[in-house]
Amino acid sequence: MRTVIYPGSFDPLTNGHLDLIHRAAKLFDRVIVAIAENESKHPLFSLAERRALAARVVAPMRNVEVDTFAGLLVDYVNQRSGQAIIRGLRAVSDFEFEFQLALMNRKLDERIETIFMMPKDTYTFLSSRIVKEIARLGGDVSCFVSPPVARALVKKLAKAAT
Numbered sequence: 587m588r589t590v591i592y593p594g595s596f597d598p599l600t601n602g603h604l605d606l607i608h609r610a611a612k613l614f615d616r617v618i619v620a621i622a623e624n625e626s627k628h629p630l631f632s633l634a635e636r637r638a639l640a641a642r643v644v645a646p647m648r649n650v651e652v653d654t655f656a657g658l659l660v661d662y663v664n665q666r667s668g669q670a671i672i673r674g675l676r677a678v679s680d681f682e683f684e685f686q687l688a689l690m691n692r693k694l695d696e697r698i699e700t701i702f703m704m705p706k707d708t709y710t711f712l713s714s715r716i717v718k719e720i721a722r723l724g725g726d727v728s729c730f731v732s733p734p735v736a737r738a739l740v741k742k743l744a745k746a747a748t
């Protein structure tokens with residue numbers, strides 16, 4: 587059983603993340619989308635909300651599950667019997683940080699490989715941050731995120747405005 591972990595904040599899950607999940611699900615027996623709390627990033631959605639949204643979006647995919655984790659990623663990967671970590675590369679600007687992270691994780695546990703995947707070109711400009719910004723300004727995000735995520739963004743931002 588080949589298991590890959592896809593870690594991130596997923597605040598919220600976008601179609602770019604989903605594109606990578608689809609690609610990984612074809613290569614691995616099991617994909618675990620692992621959501622980190624990332625308190626320091628001041629997420630818009632709580633950990634429970636991000637988990638519920640991601641779980642709804644990946645529900646049709648038989649070999650994909652959603653989980654949350656705290657602490658060191660390599661410890662979590664071992665705990666879930668994973669062999670590899672997936673990270674996304676959208677542009678050169680992602681590279682430096684991702685390269686450092688991958689090498690650090692290798693230092694912590696050299697048995698765990700990091701695999702970089704590129705999304706479909708139309709998603710290379712997409713990030714959770716930009717989606718939140720567009721939604722905040724009243725823009726239509728329906729082509730960037732799944733319908734449950736778009737609805738959750740509208741609801742959350744309406745609440746934040748009151």
Ligand code: ADP
Pocket residue numbers: 593594595596597600601602603606624672673674675676680704705709710711712713714
């Ligand atoms: P983090 O806070 O760990 O960067 P994110 O949820 O922003 O969490 O992203 C998780 C991973 O998904 C990162 O490797 C990021 O580069 C990748 N990613 C984010 N958006 C996209 C996208 N549009 N296409 C491909 N990969 C993406």
